[in-house]
Amino acid sequence: MPLPLVSDLPLKIALPAAAAAAAYLNARWALSHDIGLITSGLKMALKARVAERGDRLNLFYNLETQALSPATADNDFIVYNGRTWSFRETYLMALRYGAWFKNVRGVRQKDIVAIDFMNSSTFIFMTLGLWSIGAIPAFINYNLSGKPLTHSVRTSSAKLLIVDEEVRNCFPPEQLKTFASESFRDGKGPVEVVFHTPDIEAEVLGMEPAREEDKVRGGQAARDMALLIYTSGTTGLPKPAIVCWKKCWAASLFVGDWMKVGPSDRFFTCMPLYHSSAYIMGFATCLFNGATLVIGRKFSARTFMKEARENDATIIQYVGETLRYIMAVPPEIDATTGEDLDKKHNIRVAFGNGLRPDIWNRFKDRFNIPTICEFYAATEGTSGSWNQSSNDFSAGAIGRNGVLGNFILGRGSAIVDVDHETQEPWRDPKTGLCKKVPRGDPGELLFVIDANDPKANFQGYFQNNQATESKIVRDVLKKGDAYFRTGDMVRWDRDGRWFFSDRLGDTYRWKSENVSTNEVGEVLGSHAEVHEANVYGVALPNHDGRAGCAAIVFNQQVASGTSGPALEPSRATLDSLAAHTLQNLPRFAAPLFLRVATEMQSTGNNKQQKHVLRSEGVDPSLVSKNDRLYWLQGSTYVPFEPKDWAQVTGGQVRL
CATH class of the missing domain: 3.40.50.12780 (ANL, N-terminal domain)
Incomplete structure (x- = not known):
């Protein structure tokens, strides 16, 4: 029996059915999202x-x-x-x-x-x-x-x-x-x-x-x-x-x-x-x-939302850890009326880049901001990704796309496997070409540029040809092509969501496994007592690879508002953090060391810095006297002291 045509159905049935089908296809293939981007x-x-x-x-x-326009001049x-x-x-x-x-x-x-x-x-x-x-x-x-x-x-x-x-x-x-x-x-x-x-x-x-x-x-x-x-x-x-x-x-x-x-x-x-x-x-x-x-x-975490509210902001901008710092400020309550001032504003969008998944929904819920517009791009870059998120589906993603976006992005970008020893895209010994990673696996994100005229869309660095050329990789998927290297490891899942994995060079190798500092940081950041975590690999004498270390600022430190030596975390906090880490990460990825600090080192744009921390490692003579070192022993973190460092350097400890 043939199916009836839409024209054969009563309108009161056909129209809702068509609307439901369109809504399903739109949700399944993200058509409206892609059409908006295009x-x-x-x-x-x-x-x-x-x-x-x-x-x-x-x-x-x-x-x-x-x-000069009468409509806008004033x-x-x-x-x-x-x-x-x-x-x-x-x-x-x-x-x-x-x-x-x-x-x-x-x-x-x-x-x-x-x-x-x-x-x-x-x-x-x-x-x-x-x-x-x-x-x-x-x-x-x-x-x-x-x-x-x-x-x-x-x-x-x-x-x-x-x-x-x-x-x-x-x-x-x-x-x-x-x-x-x-x-x-x-x-x-x-x-x-x-x-x-x-x-x-x-x-x-x-x-x-x-x-x-x-x-x-x-x-x-x-x-x-x-x-x-x-x-x-x-x-x-x-x-x-x-x-x-x-x-x-x-x-x-x-x-x-x-x-x-x-x-x-x-x-x-x-x-x-x-x-x-x-x-x-x-x-x-x-x-x-x-x-x-x-x-x-x-930027002031304490006055940010107040300034936004007093200036009737409809859009606020963030970068890096900005919203995490704002979340650390106590809720603002009107002393007279008891009104929750955190939710008293006209903000419709929080817009920026670098928002961590562990903060994303917590910020939206606390301040009642309906939409996060997260983007991924670089000042010198040639392209980017975009995620306008008003629900949980794309929370934490740096971009997303549907079937139409897949077609376009598939032609203009590539996510390729990386040799973490050389920090270069991996190449097939026979063909010399790079290899795309499977959907969902992390790899370096590359954007297509014109091999014959790179400056058409990548102008590079002013009067620095060497630095400019270092961002271009050639013969990637076929001989003669050229791509811009972002230096970032990302994952593109089967639902079209893009997730930041790590900065190339930040990923470290331990116990013959690659460890993403960003992913470890997200796990640590979701612990109730952790305000901020910055994860990096440190070289240890007599050991191959790099061991994981996490610089951590605990909530108690933020609440105290004190500087000077970092407050000592309680035994309960250290035990709880170790249990949380080992439950949510494989043993090789769990940070072997903790560096408890009073504040995190960051750029003027609220992005975490790692290079100083990485160079100091866990040598007590190099680490700031205001910071406290711990290491994972069994199932908890205990103080790491100069005598322990002496044993590590003397080859008396195998980790």
């Missing part, structure tokens, strides 16, 4: 192409459009320190800074100017001002001093450095003397250091807001440099990554469309503007979409 991508590509053809790639023109654009600037006011400030840079400081088209500034409205005005005269900003991490600071300024090639008065302490006389040397810029002369004092600000405000002719901003291609943003320098000195106009357009347009950012949104960030997350994903996204950017001076 649509956002196509819109972005089309608008960027139109801008390039019209010679309007410089983001100054986007500000000008908003500032809308709030920049909010900082209790003051608000409209698009029109921001435009005039940009013109004044442009005039100051040109007429007072002698900056010309295509000159690079270094900016060492904390978060502020001035940071935005200066960068827009430089773009207005066709110059290029280079963002210096304001936390740097000494050798890293010297290196960063030198590699920018800038002859002018503008410094926030608040970081003047990073510029002692010997540092200024170094910058003033005629040989500093490889024989091209000194760097002029200008501290942004109230007198300088008054000088800028007195400038006529004159607009330069279009020709000073013209002739730009999508691959041309818009600004320099430095890598974090966690494994060496920072490197200046070239951020091209195409990347500025692509990231901000895509994010704006993907999250449906509009004029009614207020985007709050206190992540450092010297990094791409806050500047491109935050500031530029607001610029393109007519939204308001609310700038926090510096």
Whole structure:
């Protein structure tokens, strides 16, 4: 008997049946999710192409459009320190800074100017001002001093450095003397250091807001440099990554469309503007979409949600362990009404990257934030992954896709097996080609680039061909192809979810097994007494491979608010942690050592640092006297003392 056609069924049956079938297919294949991603991508590509053809790639023109349009000119654009600037006011400030840079400081088209500034409205005005005269900003991490600071300024090639008065302490006389040397810029002369004092600000405000002719901003291609943003320098000195106009357009347009950012949104960030997350994903996204950017001076876990609430934020931004630190702050209750202030806000989205799975749902539940928008990307990278999550299915994932996304991602990326001894993609001895890992297994994520013209989508590092070439791998899946190396181990499961596994180089080998520091850290972080865990491998005398060590900050330490020596965890806590670890991890992956600390070492972007911890290892003479060392003996952790280290180094202990 043939099945009836839909037209033969009563509408009251057919329509719900069709809707149910469509909903099932959508859930099964993530069609709407993929269509949203693809649509956002196509819109972005089309608008960027139109801008390039019209010679309007410089983001100054986007500000000008908003500032001169009667519909948006008087809308709030920049909010900082209790003051608000409209698009029109921001435009005039940009013109004044442009005039100051040109007429007072002698900056010309295509000159690079270094900016060492904390978060502020001035940071935005200066960068827009430089773009207005066709110059290029280079963002210096304001936390740097000494050798890293010297290196960063030198590699920018800038002859002018503008410094926030608040970081003047990073510029002692010997540092200024170094910058003033005629040989500093490889024989091209000194760097002029200008501290942004109230007198300088008054000088800028007195400038006529004159607009330069279009020709000073013209002739730009999508691959041309818009600004320099430095890598974090966690494994060496920072490197200046070239951020091209195409990347500025692509990231901000895509994010704006993907999250449906509009004029009614207020985007709050206190992540450092010297990094791409806050500047491109935050500031530029607001610029393109007519939204308001609310700038926090510096991250404070204690005041973050209060600032977001008081500024009517609809979107908040996080990076790394930001939300973990916020979770450590006691709940905020109105003393008069008893109202839960943690849930009193207008936030619809928490947006960022690096949110750990053990924090994900706990943060959403506590603060009643419906959606997490997590992304994976790198400043110098060529692509990324995206996960807009409002349910448990994709919680903890750095990206996801369905059948349509599979087709596209399968052509533009590869996850390949890695030789952990050489830290290089594994190659078949016969063919010399790499090997894709099965779905669900960890491997290094690679993105396709044009083998004949890599700079079409990977501009690399400024004046550093060696570092640039180190990120390109060739002859991967076939002879003649080329890919960008992310340096990250990820898993792509059969449901289309992408999960971060580990940073290549962080994974260590112990007892002939590979151990993911990220996965071990997630297990430790889910223990009730652990505030934060940072896992790494340490070399031990007379032993092959690296043994696991976890730097841990316990909740009792955070609650105490004390510095100095780390508080000693109770025997019950140590026993419970050991039991939890051994229950959830194979014995070879359970950290052999604990380093109990008062606080975690992290970058200015709240990302964990491992290289110092790894270099100090578990040698008591190298480890900070404020930290406490323990090691796993049987089924619990006990103090690890200098006499124990002597036995390890003397070959008297086999682990």
